[in-house]
Each structure stands twice: as structure tokens, then as C-alpha cells.
Amino acid sequence: MTQAVRHDSMRARNLGVVLAEVRRSGPVTRAALAEITGLTKTTVSKMVGDLLRAGMVTESGTLRDGERGRPGTAVTLSGGRVAALGLEINVDYLSACVVDLTLTVRLRYAQAVDNRASSPVETFSHLRRLAHRAVDEARLAGLVIAGSTLAVPGPVDDGLVHAAPNLGWHDVRVADLLDFPVEVDNEANLAALGELWFGAAPGDFLHVSGEIGIGAGLVVGGALFRGARGLAGELGHVVVSPDGPACRCGGRGCLEQYAGQDALLRAAGLAGAPEGVPRLLERLEAGHRDALGACERAGEALGVALTSAVHLMDPGTIVLGGVFAPLFPWLRDPVRETMTARLAAMRHAVPELTVSRLGGDAATLGAAGQVIHRVVADPWSHVATARTDPAPR
Amino acid sequence: MTQAVRHDSMRARNLGVVLAEVRRSGPVTRAALAEITGLTKTTVSKMVGDLLRAGMVTESGTLRDGERGRPGTAVTLSGGRVAALGLEINVDYLSACVVDLTLTVRLRYAQAVDNRASSPVETFSHLRRLAHRAVDEARLAGLVIAGSTLAVPGPVDDGLVHAAPNLGWHDVRVADLLDFPVEVDNEANLAALGELWFGAAPGDFLHVSGEIGIGAGLVVGGALFRGARGLAGELGHVVVSPDGPACRCGGRGCLEQYAGQDALLRAAGLAGAPEGVPRLLERLEAGHRDALGACERAGEALGVALTSAVHLMDPGTIVLGGVFAPLFPWLRDPVRETMTARLAAMRHAVPELTVSRLGGDAATLGAAGQVIHRVVADPWSHVATARTDPAPR
Missing domain, CATH: 3.30.420.40 (ATPase, nucleotide binding domain)
Structure with a gap:
């Protein structure tokens, strides 16, 4: 048991190392990946196999390794399968976006709603509809949502919005109001991250x-x-x-x-x-x-x-x-x-x-980008749990 | 040459690892240090020898390693030799302190001076006298000053005090006004570090x-x-x-x-x-x-x-x-x-x-503490340059 756990954690680490390197240097061959990461060719091949099956990387033609190297199949980051859902509740609008593993924006929705006039329950029911619509459309494009983050206009402490004064919210626990798992963060934090990653x-x-x-x-x-x-x-x-x-x-x-x-x-x-x-x-x-x-x-x-x-x-x-x-x-x-x-x-x-x-889109993009950055930092968790789809159904 | 450099950099790293561990767990035997750090007993003995000669650690009686271990000589951090000088120029006072490697305060001086009425040249000439007095007294106690940091009441950018409005300073380059090397930092930054390390x-x-x-x-x-x-x-x-x-x-x-x-x-x-x-x-x-x-x-x-x-x-x-x-x-x-x-x-x-x-002493203490933290993080630089004494003469 301990042996298996240790084996898994090493495999998780190696998977992360290989994905990060493909992201940084791709398109890149397995032989070059082995050289850069210091892993054996066998390990790299196994990891690339896992990533291919998870749809995180794709093969894209052949590539020669250096001047005298033999041509090998190039591996590159794939935007075709893994994606993230970014959501935002703001005072006078709701928005959603879907971003793929290459940080390409695939879908974007915004809806003007005066959320001051609504209770949190009503606001979240609108948000649920918007999220389901985004996820359905992403599925039609062959994407699988790896996770979602929600931006709210107020300080967030461990999933609890203590006070969003402009929405009239007090002690709103977001997990109680949605039918899918979501991480919650402050709108301004996520907008800054959106600016960093997409701006x-x-x-x-x-x-x-x-x-x-x-x-x-x-x-x-x-x-x-x-x-x-x-x-x-x-x-x-x-x-x-x-x-x-x-x-x-x-x-x-x-x-x-x-x-x-x-x-x-x-x-x-x-x-x-x-x-x-x-x-x-x-x-x-x-x-x-x-x-x-x-x-x-x-x-x-x-x-x-x-x-x-x-x-x-x-x-x-x-x-x-x-x-x-x-x-x-x-x-x-x-x-x-x-x-x-x-x-x-x-x-x-x-x-x-x-x-x-980015203007008003920054927070929603940052929200989705945060999920993608977590997947890239720890692809193993996603590969391992790919079957229990955490997206809205 | 490259080989020698690589050898030196590994020795420098190991010296830092051993000193940090003595600081954390001392009194501790060489055998225990080898076990904790994963270094060989020979390497640990060599490093402890270097640290003993530099006066950074001292031997303090015998200690049994665990229940069945043989008794070994205990090594502990020494406050007897290496020390740091902390200095402060503020609007209405100057101060200096000497702190040893164990962060024990050895000397403390303060002098009320209205530095608004003086030019930077006059202020630094007072400061020089105060610094020399502190260093002379430290020497009498067997201490060697490993370096000094000066706190000034204004933002500092790479040794330059662009503006200390309460002193009437503009573009004062501190290195030009002292006859010994000193690092300069903002008083408020060093006071916060003083609070962290001494408060x-x-x-x-x-x-x-x-x-x-x-x-x-x-x-x-x-x-x-x-x-x-x-x-x-x-x-x-x-x-x-x-x-x-x-x-x-x-x-x-x-x-x-x-x-x-x-x-x-x-x-x-x-x-x-x-x-x-x-x-x-x-x-x-x-x-x-x-x-x-x-x-x-x-x-x-x-x-x-x-x-x-x-x-x-x-x-x-x-x-x-x-x-x-x-x-x-x-x-x-x-x-x-x-x-x-x-x-x-x-x-x-x-x-x-x-x-x-700590009240008004925080910045001077933080200034000296900063030097000590650098010595502990990189004892090799200090051991290697011990003969070119960077203190005021």
C-alpha cells in the first residue's frame, strides 16, 4: 500500500514535469523531453502516453532533434479536450467563459442582470443556467470541463462571502447555492490574474x-x-x-x-x-x-x-x-x-x-485561467479523476 | 578551475546546511548532524572544523545520541566571535547596536542629535564616531564585526536615499559618506524585521x-x-x-x-x-x-x-x-x-x-539582525573573507 502510494506520487510528479516542459518547449520530441527533464526515455514515453490519453497533449508531425538527431514525433500541448469554466457574479451582470488548456478563450457569455434587486438564491439560479449553457456548448465542441472558479464582488474567506455590500450579501456560502463544485475568489484578485495571463x-x-x-x-x-x-x-x-x-x-x-x-x-x-x-x-x-x-x-x-x-x-x-x-x-x-x-x-x-x-472580462478569464494553471501544475489529479466529471450536468 | 569552483560552491552549500542545523537543533553531536543533514560524517566533521575555526560554533560538553548511541561532543552556536553592527540615522537621534551570532544584543548606544539642523556630511561624521566607538568596544569583548546595515528615515533605492523629506536630504549616496562598507535600508523596513527577530x-x-x-x-x-x-x-x-x-x-x-x-x-x-x-x-x-x-x-x-x-x-x-x-x-x-x-x-x-x-530600538536591531541572517544563510562568504575585515577601523 505504502509502496503503491509512493509509486503514484512519483508518477504524479513526473507527469507534471513532462506536461510543464511540453507547455514551455513544445512542439518537442520524447527524446528531447528525456534530455531536458533528466527522466529516462521509458518514463517519458509512459508519461506522454498518459497525457495523450487524457487529451492534454497531441502528436503533431515529426521533428529532428538537433543537427544530427533522428527525426521523432513532436508532442505539443492540446487545446482539444481539457478546459475550464470561469464564472462571475457582479452587481449588474453575470458572465461565463470557457478557456482550454492552451489558454485559448473558447466561449464567452455575459448577461446584464441587476443582482441588487435579487436574493442570492435568484442570482445563483441565473448563474446555474448560464453555467449549464456554457458547459453544454463546450461539450458539443468536444471539451471536458476540468473545474470552475467563480468571481464575486467582495472579500472571500474559505468559500464564505462574509459581506458583498454592493450586492447586499451577508455570510453567503456559495457551495450551498450551486449544483456543481466551484472555487470562489474575489473579483479583483481574479481580474488581476486575468490581466497577468491574458492581458x-x-x-x-x-x-x-x-x-x-x-x-x-x-x-x-x-x-x-x-x-x-x-x-x-x-x-x-x-x-x-x-x-x-x-x-x-x-x-x-x-x-x-x-x-x-x-x-x-x-x-x-x-x-x-x-x-x-x-x-x-x-x-x-x-x-x-x-x-x-x-x-x-x-x-x-x-x-x-x-x-x-x-x-x-x-x-x-x-x-x-x-x-x-x-x-x-x-x-x-x-x-x-x-x-x-x-x-x-x-x-x-x-x-x-x-x-x-480586457476591461470587464478580466475576472471571468482569470477565474478560468486559475483552473487551467492548477491542472498544469498537477495533471495527475485530473487524469486520475477524469471519470468523475466535476462540471455542471 | 571549474572543478575548484564547483568544489567550493558545494563546500559553501554544505557549510550553510550544517550551520543552519546547529542553529536549529544545537547542542547537537556531529553524528546527529550527519544523520539529520544526510551528509557523510567526514563532511560534517570538516564543516564543523571550519565553523569552529571561524568562531561560529563552539564545543559544549558531551551528549548521548539517542538511547543507545555513544556519547559525542556537542556543538552549539557561538555568540563569542561573529557579530554585526546595526546603525540608525533618524531625525532627532543616532543609534548603534552590536548583535552577536546568537542574536544576543551586546552593545547599544543612542545619541540625541537634531539632524535637521545638520548637513548630511555632519550627520555622517557623528555617525562614524558612534560606529567606531561601538566597534572598538566590541573588539575589546573579542567580537569581530561581520558587516553593518544602516537604517535611514526614507525610501532607499540601491544605496541611494532619493528623498528623506524630514531630514531635508535629496539624492544622498550613503557609500560616499562613510569610511566602511554598509548596507542601507529604510528605517521602517528594518524596524519590522527587528520586531520579527527580537520582538x-x-x-x-x-x-x-x-x-x-x-x-x-x-x-x-x-x-x-x-x-x-x-x-x-x-x-x-x-x-x-x-x-x-x-x-x-x-x-x-x-x-x-x-x-x-x-x-x-x-x-x-x-x-x-x-x-x-x-x-x-x-x-x-x-x-x-x-x-x-x-x-x-x-x-x-x-x-x-x-x-x-x-x-x-x-x-x-x-x-x-x-x-x-x-x-x-x-x-x-x-x-x-x-x-x-x-x-x-x-x-x-x-x-x-x-x-x-522594542520601541525606538527596533530599526537598529533589525539592521544588525539582517547582517546576522545573511551570515547564517551564507557562512562560507564570511569564513572566506574573514581576513579582510569590513568593519570601521
Whole structure:
């Protein structure tokens, strides 16, 4: 028994080593894999066989090993079978995406829903339908869902959403509300990972998710900084003005009260308007004074909160995402000017301010990407449990 | 040549492994060291010989290995030879300490100097005298200084202090001003490490250094978080009120303007008073209204800035140090109440607020501790270069 367990754990380790190497250097022959990894050719062949059967790699023509080597069959990472489901509940929309093992986005759905008007039970029933639809369509394309992650707009502690103030949620345990296993994480954390894996940002940045709430995710040296309890990055509740308007979080003068989507629309005279953000963008493009003023003031507040964040966290670059992405042309100057005025004298360089190309999709993509990264880090668990399909049925 | 280099690098690695194990499990016999590390008895004996000659370990009586083992000579970490010099320049004092390899504090000096009134050249000439005095006295005790680290009150980038606004320094390159090699780091970073190695804090905390400036150092999982450029933790410049008083950093309404030592003394009617902090403490103990009000308001501002820090960095515990340590009885309630009012609704638990037992000594201790940790991590470099003494002469 112990012997078998030890044998399995070595096989699991070797399978991970071989898959990681195919991912890094593929297309690559078995002989080259043996040379790079230091494993025997027999072991490599066995591992490649397992990965082929699991649909994680595929054979793609022949390849010569070096100048004098004999041609061998090339092995490459396959996007044809293993995939992941990324889900997001946000205040005014739900979204889902399916990403395959090569991190190619295969499906993407978004649905506008005002989740403030619904109970968690209703919201999750909508989400279930969206997830089942995505999984059914992925199956038609021959994909098998290896797992799923859900992004929610609030701090998450061990599967429990203690408070998502903008949704009116308190102590919501996600596992109780879905009929398939899902990991849950904070929207801003997953959006930062989405930016890291699918965006253009380098390995050191603070990604700001502008939604009705505002969150941030700090990536340092290619890894997400989570803090002691996984609750770091709540930029939306950084204090901009201590006696400012009351916030749903229980505080006062939080950034969200100045630069959150609702606050912005209210300041632009678009409170409660359907299609608020597209209408705001129309007005900005038309040079509407209230709209321009609203962005100016939101940008200044964002600049104040980011000044505090730069002093505390020292990010490499700042990437504005979510609704701040389409609004970037109007936010850029007030944010930059505020930060420069407050930071330039003390620091060599004020962090560069850039815009996310993923916008509102970052969190859903990060959610799916997280599952793929886990599969790649530990393919054995997936190969071994492939028959007990963890996806929605 | 290559062979020799490879041999040296293996010997260096083994020396580090053996020293680390003596530190963890000593007193311990050579036989037990061989068993724990997986090295041969011959290698262990050679390494222990090197460490004995370098004065890093010592023999201390005999010890039986297990129940049936033969008695062997016990080896233990020695505080008798290798030591480190910690130095600090702060706005109103200079300090130095010598710490030995067992992290025992051997010497400690502090000198009140108003460094705002002096040029960097004058300040460093005082510091040199203090350092030489410490090294001379350490030598009399048989200690050899393996290296030194200097704490300065401002962000440090590769040996350059770009701006220490409270000292009026701009672009000061420390190496140009001292006659011995020294590593330079930010006071708040080193104070957090001092708290980690010499204090009572666990492995996850935010240490707040209250001085004329206010800095912070975040420790997560026993490691200091430094950010992308090593400039993280500038709590003193977190914005408390965006239109507040101008700060020397170029910003407005920074925490330092409300809770820095000068701001506190000014609010208590003690601006410019000699022995300001001791006099403030006397007045607080006597129940003087202005003094109590000053602490109340400073505590509220500190609570606002820490609210932003908790939202962004999610520290495990908050440790108040520097002058905030003696002031803790008067700061505790306003800080706690402000944080609880702003954080409790959104988080399961507001981080615990505790006081440092090291107070103003934390940075100097952390500076010396950093050298000791480097020696322990790489004893070979020290053994090999022991003859070129890097200490002040």
C-alpha cells in the first residue's frame, strides 16, 4: 500500500514535469523531453502516453532533434479536450467563459442582470443556467470541463462571502447555492490574474477593477499578493476623505463613493439610467459638461486613493480595468496629475498608468485561467479523476 | 578551475546546511548532524572544523545520541566571535547596536542629535564616531564585526536615499559618506524585521514606526513585503484628508501631518520643546487636556490611515512601535475605535492592535539582525573573507 502510494506520487510528479516542459518547449520530441527533464526515455514515453490519453497533449508531425538527431514525433500541448469554466457574479451582470488548456478563450457569455434587486438564491439560479449553457456548448465542441472558479464582488474567506455590500450579501456560502463544485475568489484578485495571463501587463502591477464596487489586485514578481487572510486589495474602501459620504461598507468617504460606477453615473446626471455606462460614454464623446466634470472628479479621487496605495504597496505599473477601461481617455489626466502632484517629489518615478485591454472580462478569464494553471501544475489529479466529471450536468 | 569552483560552491552549500542545523537543533553531536543533514560524517566533521575555526560554533560538553548511541561532543552556536553592527540615522537621534551570532544584543548606544539642523556630511561624521566607538568596544569583548546595515528615515533605492523629506536630504549616496562598507535600508523596513527577530510579534503583522516621520513594514509569512522597487510601507504619506495641511513630501493631508511626532507635540502645545516626548508623557500622565486631545486626534488620524492599509494589505496584526510605543495607552482607544467603526461591517475581524516592546530600538536591531541572517544563510562568504575585515577601523 505504502509502496503503491509512493509509486503514484512519483508518477504524479513526473507527469507534471513532462506536461510543464511540453507547455514551455513544445512542439518537442520524447527524446528531447528525456534530455531536458533528466527522466529516462521509458518514463517519458509512459508519461506522454498518459497525457495523450487524457487529451492534454497531441502528436503533431515529426521533428529532428538537433543537427544530427533522428527525426521523432513532436508532442505539443492540446487545446482539444481539457478546459475550464470561469464564472462571475457582479452587481449588474453575470458572465461565463470557457478557456482550454492552451489558454485559448473558447466561449464567452455575459448577461446584464441587476443582482441588487435579487436574493442570492435568484442570482445563483441565473448563474446555474448560464453555467449549464456554457458547459453544454463546450461539450458539443468536444471539451471536458476540468473545474470552475467563480468571481464575486467582495472579500472571500474559505468559500464564505462574509459581506458583498454592493450586492447586499451577508455570510453567503456559495457551495450551498450551486449544483456543481466551484472555487470562489474575489473579483479583483481574479481580474488581476486575468490581466497577468491574458492581458498585456508585465509581472509587477496593480490592476484596478472599476465596477459598481472598486477592487484591486497586486501582482508582484508574477504572483498575486493576497495578504494574511486573502482579503488584500480592497481599493474601493480606501479612505479618500474621512468625513465624506457614508459607504455601504460601514465606513465614510471611501473611494467607491467618488469613483464607483454608481457614483460616477449619479455625478453625470445618469443615476439609475438603463445602459448607464454606454450613455455616459456617448455624453463624454459629445463633450457634455456634467459628464466631463464627473470623470474629472472621479479621476481626482482615484488619484488620491492610488497615491495611498503606491505609498503602501509600491506597485510597478497601475492598470485600470473594468469600466475604467472604456473611461480611460477621460480618467487618465486627472488620475495622473493627482498622483504626480502628490508623489513626484518623494519618488524617483511615479508608476506608469495604463489601461487594460480586457476591461470587464478580466475576472471571468482569470477565474478560468486559475483552473487551467492548477491542472498544469498537477495533471495527475485530473487524469486520475477524469471519470468523475466535476462540471455542471 | 571549474572543478575548484564547483568544489567550493558545494563546500559553501554544505557549510550553510550544517550551520543552519546547529542553529536549529544545537547542542547537537556531529553524528546527529550527519544523520539529520544526510551528509557523510567526514563532511560534517570538516564543516564543523571550519565553523569552529571561524568562531561560529563552539564545543559544549558531551551528549548521548539517542538511547543507545555513544556519547559525542556537542556543538552549539557561538555568540563569542561573529557579530554585526546595526546603525540608525533618524531625525532627532543616532543609534548603534552590536548583535552577536546568537542574536544576543551586546552593545547599544543612542545619541540625541537634531539632524535637521545638520548637513548630511555632519550627520555622517557623528555617525562614524558612534560606529567606531561601538566597534572598538566590541573588539575589546573579542567580537569581530561581520558587516553593518544602516537604517535611514526614507525610501532607499540601491544605496541611494532619493528623498528623506524630514531630514531635508535629496539624492544622498550613503557609500560616499562613510569610511566602511554598509548596507542601507529604510528605517521602517528594518524596524519590522527587528520586531520579527527580537520582538514578540508573530509572523504576520504590520509594524508601524512612529517617529518624526511615520513608516510601516509589512511582514507576511515571516518575510518582509517590499513592493516592486523596495519602496512599500510609507504609511506616513497615506492620505488622511486630501485638502489637509501641506506635507514635506510634496503631498497634502498625509498621516504625518496629524500623527507624526512633530505634529503631535505641536498639537499638545510642546512645539520645539527639548525632550518633547518625555514632556508629553508627563502631561498625559497628569491628565493635561491639550495633551490628551492631541493624542485623541492623532489616534483618529492613525485609525483612518490604518483602515486604508488594512483594506489594501490585509495584515494579520498591527504593532505600534517607535514613539507610538510609550504613547500606546493614549493612542490605543482612538485608533481601535476608528478602525472598528470603519472596518467591522465588512470584515470578520478587525486586526488586533498591539504595542512593540522594542520601541525606538527596533530599526537598529533589525539592521544588525539582517547582517546576522545573511551570515547564517551564507557562512562560507564570511569564513572566506574573514581576513579582510569590513568593519570601521
